[in-house]
Structure formats: C-alpha cells, structure tokens
Amino acid sequence: MSSSRVHVYTVFGLLLALRLVNASSVQTFFQPDEYFQSLEPAWQIAFGKDAGAWITWEWREHLRSSLHPMLFAAVYRGAAQLCDLLQIAEGSRTVILLAAPKIFQACIAAAALNYWPWQWSLVTEQSKVEPPPSNTDFDPTKMVRQFKSSPDQTDDAVTDPLSLTSAPAGLYISLSLAAVACILRPTNIIIWTAIAICLLGRNVDLQKTTTLISSVVLCGGSVLAFTLSLDRAYYGEWVFPPFKFLYFNIVQAVSGFYGHNRVDYYFTEGLPLLLTTTLPFATIGLWQSLRPGMDRTMLRGYVERQTRVVLAVAIITTVLAMTMISHKEMRFIYPLLPMLHILAARPVASFFGAVPANRVKLGFILFLLIINICIAGYVTLVHQRGVIDVMHYLRREQEGRMLGNGNNVTIGFLMPCHSTPWRSHLVYPEIKAWALTCEPPLNLGVDERNRYEDEADVFYNDPASWIDANLKDRKSMSLTDSEVLEPRAGDEARRDWPEYLVFFEHLELITSVVVRDTRYQECWRTFNTHWHDDGRRRGDVVVWCVPRNMAG
Known part of the structure; x- marks a missing residue:
C-alpha cells in the first residue's frame, strides 16, 4: 500500500473518531426533523405501533421514504436484541438505545462526491491534457501512465483520457449514493442535476455521454426499485414519496405554513451560520473557481480546476433555487457544506501556508480555532x-x-x-x-x-x-x-x-x-x-x- 493511501486511511480514521466523539457528546436540540423524520418512525418500525412513537402528517401523507428510518430501526432492533442477550439492566439498556443511532449516524456520514471519478468525467480532449513539446512526438498514453504512477496520485480510478468505453467503479458507487441522497431529500436533485449538466455540457463525446447516462439509469433504477419495495412494505401500498414531497412543498406550497423568510436569507444568514469563520475563504474560493483563466497544462491541474468549476456551479445553482422557495432554513443547504469546504481549502492554504512562520498569521489561526471550538462547544453542550x-x-x-x-x-x-x-x-x-x-x-x-x-x-x-x-x-x-x-x-x-x-x-x-x-x-x-x-x-x-x- 502506497504511503499516500496510508495517509488517506489515517485521515479517515481520525475524522471517524472525531465524529464518534462529537455524536456521543451532543446534549442539545437542533431541529424537530432529526427526531420526527427519522427516529420516531424508526422506533415504531422496531418496536411496534403500541410503542408510543409520534408519527407526523408527512408519514401519513407518504411524503417521506422509509429508507432512512428503516436503517435506524435495524439499529434499534440490533441494540435491543444485544441488550436482551447480555441481560443488560433496564437503565443501561435505555442508555444504549439512546446512543445507538448517534453512533450509527457518525459512521455512515459521507459525501457521494468523494467517489465521483472526476478524471474520467472531465478529461475529454487530448489538447486538455498536455500539449506536445515542440519538435517531439507526443504520446498521451505514456503521459497518463506517468501521471497514474506519480507518488502524489491516490485515485485508482484514473483512466486513459482517450479510453471512453467503460465507466470506472467509483462512478457506480457515487451514483448509487447520489440516488439514495435524492430519495432521502428530493431537493438534492438540484445538486446532482447541476453537476450532470456541467459534465455533459463539456463531454461532447457520444460514447462517454452514453456511458454516463446508462450508469445513471442502472444505479438510479436499482436504488429506486429497492426503495419502492421498502416503501411498499412500510406503507402497505405502492407510493412514490419524492413526488409527494415536491408536490406538497412546491406545488401546494405547504412549506410556507411553517414560515416565510426574506429573499436574501441564505446570503445574509444561512451561509454565514453554516460556514462561520470559513465564510471569507469559501467566498474567495467560489470567486476563484468561476473567474476566467488559463487551464493548467498538466492533467492533475486541469481536473482540479474543472472540478472546482463544477462544484461552484452546483453551489450557486442550489442556493438560487432554494432562494425561490418562501420557507427557508439553514439545514436545507447543509449538503453544500463539503463542497464549500473544498473551495475554501485553497484560499486557506494560500493565506496561512503549510507551516505558518509569521506570528501574526499563527495567532490568527489560533484565534479562528478558539472561535470554532467555542461555537462547537456552545451549540453541542x-x-x-x-x-x-x-x-x-x-x-x-x-x-x-x-x-x-x-x-x-x-x-x-x-x-x-x-x-x-x-x-x-x-x-x-x-x-x-x-x-x-x-x-x-x-x-x-x-x-x-x-x-x-x-x-x-x-x-x-x-x-x-x-x-x-x-x-x-x-x-x-x-x-x-x-x-x-x-x-x-x-x-x-x-x-x-x-x-x-x-x-x-x-x-x-x-x-x-x-x-x-x-x-x-x-x-x-x-x-x-x-x-x-x-x-x-x-x-x-x-x-x-x-x-x-x-x-x-
């Protein structure tokens, strides 16, 4: 295993440990949906209709997919059976039931974008890879082999930019997770539609476009068939919750019953609350991603820049689309946070440097860390x-x-x-x-x-x-x-x-x-x-x- 791969797993392990500690330490209330759109129906699935769960109108009107609560129901049942097997006392059993969904959620939190094969989906033209040196023969296959074997390359899904006949495995994983995200929250369709349009707009190659569309149909269809079966078992009839969700919230404007917000809400409140101290860096990163500029000649630089462009377009499209809905909440744009952090990473690194030698900048870093720790501690405890x-x-x-x-x-x-x-x-x-x-x-x-x-x-x-x-x-x-x-x-x-x-x-x-x-x-x-x-x-x-x- 390469040293870069070891570093990736190390970072992942540390982040998972951080999420487990964070999930276990949360003692506060955020939104009703974190209970009534997941844990309450899960409790009923796991322990029956006589268990006293509160089932809200969204479930009675088939607005929600049962996929999310089904996951937590399995966790509840597993935790309860473990307690019965070990003959754990009632008070300790309650503690385990309270902690089980938190631990589970900490383990499954991920972004489908991580598996998206950006190199495959963006590299379409030989001229975008590296121009042939003057008076020499250019061999793109040799260039790609060199790129794939470079020590800082960690993505095994890199393919020959001229080989468009098959899709990398990461594409299927990403599209499957994206389909799940859209089933759980139909507004996630905006994010993935923006990404797809950006990529299809650049990929004029018919063969690659066909591969991408067929992969979407395969992964999306499989996830849809699975979730429809789950919903049939849960509701007792064939239903399609994403359609009901969009119909009630957009066509009938039921979401407005829970309040109306200013048009500028996401720009003046939502994004600042979501990003806190990283807001200036994310703003700079967004502007840098969209400003005109020459693409780098190396493959990695080209893919990186075009990836940032796609992410920026997805962010802007989603925020503008959500702005058109009268009822607004910060959590509605929460799925954008990983993308915003990616765009903020370059300005942060550029401003502070790898190892800040300047005492002023070092003090500023510590100041930002202290602010974020205080905010996290306050809202968590x-x-x-x-x-x-x-x-x-x-x-x-x-x-x-x-x-x-x-x-x-x-x-x-x-x-x-x-x-x-x-x-x-x-x-x-x-x-x-x-x-x-x-x-x-x-x-x-x-x-x-x-x-x-x-x-x-x-x-x-x-x-x-x-x-x-x-x-x-x-x-x-x-x-x-x-x-x-x-x-x-x-x-x-x-x-x-x-x-x-x-x-x-x-x-x-x-x-x-x-x-x-x-x-x-x-x-x-x-x-x-x-x-x-x-x-x-x-x-x-x-x-x-x-x-x-x-x-x-």
Whole structure:
C-alpha cells in the first residue's frame, strides 16, 4: 500500500473518531426533523405501533421514504436484541438505545462526491491534457501512465483520457449514493442535476455521454426499485414519496405554513451560520473557481480546476433555487457544506501556508480555532439542552415508578409543537404524554392556509381559554376542595389533567395564574437557552407537577 493511501486511511480514521466523539457528546436540540423524520418512525418500525412513537402528517401523507428510518430501526432492533442477550439492566439498556443511532449516524456520514471519478468525467480532449513539446512526438498514453504512477496520485480510478468505453467503479458507487441522497431529500436533485449538466455540457463525446447516462439509469433504477419495495412494505401500498414531497412543498406550497423568510436569507444568514469563520475563504474560493483563466497544462491541474468549476456551479445553482422557495432554513443547504469546504481549502492554504512562520498569521489561526471550538462547544453542550434534559428527567421518574410499582407518569407539554424529542428519549411506552400539535390544513387553499391557526397558535393566543376548553375542570385539581365534583358539561371529551406540566419560562407567569388554586407546584427546572429567535421558546424549561403525596 502506497504511503499516500496510508495517509488517506489515517485521515479517515481520525475524522471517524472525531465524529464518534462529537455524536456521543451532543446534549442539545437542533431541529424537530432529526427526531420526527427519522427516529420516531424508526422506533415504531422496531418496536411496534403500541410503542408510543409520534408519527407526523408527512408519514401519513407518504411524503417521506422509509429508507432512512428503516436503517435506524435495524439499529434499534440490533441494540435491543444485544441488550436482551447480555441481560443488560433496564437503565443501561435505555442508555444504549439512546446512543445507538448517534453512533450509527457518525459512521455512515459521507459525501457521494468523494467517489465521483472526476478524471474520467472531465478529461475529454487530448489538447486538455498536455500539449506536445515542440519538435517531439507526443504520446498521451505514456503521459497518463506517468501521471497514474506519480507518488502524489491516490485515485485508482484514473483512466486513459482517450479510453471512453467503460465507466470506472467509483462512478457506480457515487451514483448509487447520489440516488439514495435524492430519495432521502428530493431537493438534492438540484445538486446532482447541476453537476450532470456541467459534465455533459463539456463531454461532447457520444460514447462517454452514453456511458454516463446508462450508469445513471442502472444505479438510479436499482436504488429506486429497492426503495419502492421498502416503501411498499412500510406503507402497505405502492407510493412514490419524492413526488409527494415536491408536490406538497412546491406545488401546494405547504412549506410556507411553517414560515416565510426574506429573499436574501441564505446570503445574509444561512451561509454565514453554516460556514462561520470559513465564510471569507469559501467566498474567495467560489470567486476563484468561476473567474476566467488559463487551464493548467498538466492533467492533475486541469481536473482540479474543472472540478472546482463544477462544484461552484452546483453551489450557486442550489442556493438560487432554494432562494425561490418562501420557507427557508439553514439545514436545507447543509449538503453544500463539503463542497464549500473544498473551495475554501485553497484560499486557506494560500493565506496561512503549510507551516505558518509569521506570528501574526499563527495567532490568527489560533484565534479562528478558539472561535470554532467555542461555537462547537456552545451549540453541542449548552444551547437548547434543556429540552433534552427534561426528557431524561421524566424518563428517570418513570423508571423510579417501575421499580416501586407506582403509577405510570402522565405528561402534558405546553410548548410550541415539536419542541422536544419524543419516544426516542421517553423510551417507555407506559409513559402517557401529549403535546400541542401544528398539523397543516392540507384541505385548504393557499390563502385560507395562511390565515389558519394550528393548535399551538390557538393555545398561545389565549392559554387560559385553551386549557378550559381542552382540559377537565380545574376544580378537580383544587388544593382545598376534596369533595367529588359534579362533572362539567363536556368534560368526558376533554383531557385529564396530567401529573406533569412542561413549559418554557416564557409561559410561567400565565401558567402560574391558571393553576394557582390547584395542587400543581414547581418540581424541576433547568437551563435551556440564553437566546432564541422564537420568543415562545426563551428561558428555562420548567416542570410543574402534583406531588405524589397529594396526587389523587
């Protein structure tokens, strides 16, 4: 094995170790989708419909492919069976179930672009390789052999630029992974379409174009057939989630129900948040990749430059396309991050040099590292950790009941919808819980939908009225009245008061007034955020409960 190959595996091993540490150390909440579009359906697949998983409307309307949760379901089942085999105690079993998907995700994170055979797909003309020296015979085959045997060449997929009859193995791997990415997130089609158009636009050779198209059909068709079969098994009928996803989010504009953003969002907020301190270098790298210039005469330099051009076009195309959608989030452009880092690498290396001898530059590097470490530490261990910690608290409360043969925990979450994880962190199906919902009105037109208020909106407009309309008579939770009350009209259709009420500090004043004359009292509180763009989610996470010696 060549020394360069050893270096590649060493770097890969270090990055994998870093991701494993990072995944295991995350104690915070990022987006509801990281739970409700993967772990919740996976929990139901693994442990059954009675396991208490929260299945959102997207799954009922067949917008999502079952491929992603199927992977996590296999992890859950494997972890559970291992725990059963080793007879691991219930508390330790819960820890393993919480950690299993994190470890799995850390191991499979990759970019399909890594396997794309850039040399094969970009080298099309003999004149683009190396012009023949004057007064000498030019042998392109000899040149390619020299290039392939050079000590700094690590890609085994390099082929003779004049041999276009077969596709390198890396092409099939890359296209298969790209197909999976597009199934999981249909908007990834934009990235790969941009790459394909750039390459087909340059590759005027019919034979290579035919090879590329046939490879796309083979890999894409195989992945599509596999995922369609999975979705048939999951949904019980033949469905095509990518079409439903695009139809609901673009044609019916359902995504707009979750908010509208400024046109410049990705340029002024999305990309800066995504790149942080690498934003200037990525911007320079993007400009350098697209500026006119002479191609280098050597094959490696030519392929490198054209690769950067393709990546730059894919980035710009994707950002502009996503800008046209009214609902915008930073995570929608997250797949662009590896490409942005590739473009930023050259300006970074050029600015700092291999070994910075300049003390100012060395100090600047340390400054940037410290900033990034602080940001990573803050968002991993501090920002929005309360909504995770409260689930651990409630789960441990249930574990205590199970050891003492007590009543099962009941919980009501008076928070904006999907503010916490669900069964993937509550774990025990014996825990009976409910939360405010925000299902979109799919049967309404766009104008009516914009005026529609979901359950969470109605609650925050007037919490006291919502509680009176949806929970049984507050007198049943009175501190002083121990007599059996006559049921209030309509109470048979209302929810029972739960033992635990969970809400953000922002709601504490209102809640304390509503339950002032009841047996509820604060029993737990934890820090959640220093700031939040949603005012309803600011402050600590607070739990009020009925003390067990006072519970009915």
